[in-house]
Amino acid sequence: MALHLNLLHEEILQQRQRQRDPLKIGMMVIAGLGALMLLYYLWNAYKVLEIRNRFGQAQHDWLKVEPKVTAAQKRSAELNGIISTTKVLDGMIDSRFFWAPFLEKLSRCVALNAQLTSIDGTVQEDGRITVLIEGLAAGREPRAAAEELRQLLLEQLGQSYKEVKVEFKTLEDLDTIVKIGGSNQAMARFGINATFATEAAKPSPTPGARSKAREPKS
Amino acid sequence: MKAVKINLSKDQIKKVLLSSAGFIVLVYVYFSFFLGPLNKSRDTMLAQIDDLQGKVANSKNELTKTAKLEKQAETATSRFAALKALSPEGAPIAWFPPRIKTFFANQEIDKATARLETSSAYKETDLANWMRYNWIIELPQADFSTLGKAVAALENAEPLLSITRFTAKALPEDPQFQQVTMVASTAMVKR
Secondary structure (H helix, E strand, O other): OOOOOOOOHHHHHHHHHHHHOOHHHHHHHHHHHHHHHHHHHHHHHHHHHHHHHHHHHHHHHHHHHHHHHHHHHHHHHHHHHHHHHHHHHHHHOOOOOOOHHHHHHHHHOOOOEEEEEEEEEEEEOOOOOOEEEEEEEEEHHHHHHHHHHHHHHHHHHHHHHHEEEEEEEEEEEEEEEEOOOEEEEEEEEEEEEEEEEEEOOOOOOOOOOOOOOOOOOH | OOOOOOOHHHHHHHHHHHHHHHHEEEEEEEHHHHHHHHHHHHHHHHHHHHHHHHHHHHHHHHHHHHHHHHHHOOOHHHHHHHHHHHOOOHHHHHHHHHHHHHHHHOOOOOOOOEEEEEEEEEEOHHHOOEEEEEEEEEEEEEHHHHHHHHHHHHHHHOOOOEEEEEEEEEOOOOOOOOEEEEEEEEEEEEE
16 A cells, blocks of 8 residues: 655645635525525515505506595485485475365365354374364254264365364353344354374374284285 | 534634524514515505505495486485475575465465564484474465465465464454464475
């Protein structure tokens, strides 16, 4: 075996030590990682720039639409307001009590031997109507003439209104004699209370408890 | 498996520690000051884009809905305008009594008067811009049939007027005629 002498032993060892320097290797690793991270960062930054462009576009689109939407929302609220106000006003109009048809019916009930001296009618909060009618009736049987008027009124009002009640408040004979058609006739003074409800009258706010379940229709 | 034994001198250990510390600092700085804010801004922008796109999409629906509503509300709008037109400009006390006087004069009932009794706002929120006025309308002399026709005409001409009380008394000196008092409630636009 040939003898091999390494005279540069120390120099080679130093060179190897320089190559294996941990700081140098670490710095290289860090630099490599740094480069990778920088690349990743740049890639992300590029994507963010792209997103920023999209964001700008979306903002631009929204700014273009926003005034129209605001105006539309305002108009929509206004229209809804108009619709609901009109509905409430229409409800008020529809729930009115018309006095003219009532007066017409009343005039139909007054015979020649009767005379009304006063009418006092009120529309109640719940939509029911109360009317006090006062007058004079003449005839051989003046009370019967007044009763005839009451019954006629009940019949007439019953044709158009609900829950009609027509009752005498007062009915008294008078001493006065009146001449009708050439004959003397006795007189009576009457007061009639009429109460009724229109179709639009509100139902009672507190209905009584239901006694049993509703039966199905056969 | 072959175990690798690394013999490091003190100086080398120092350098390794220094490199590790540098690496940790680098990672911290990278994530905290570079990638973190970048990702945060990206996420914020994406959320804002979603929000804006949602708004734009909704706005299209909103515009369509409003256009539909506009068509549906045509009748209500014209009716509302007609009801509003029943209240002229100015204080009702200035124009309502003359209007009633003229109205009854046209119905051959003279000397009609209208006095304002009360006025109040409506409780309904839908009628926030409307006021209720209660008037006392007096007709000193009217015959029954003329009165009936006049009341019918009034109720038809003034849809927002509602007679809440009606009193008629025969005149003692001339029972053919009645003295009439009506309490009427009207809805009028606030001016």
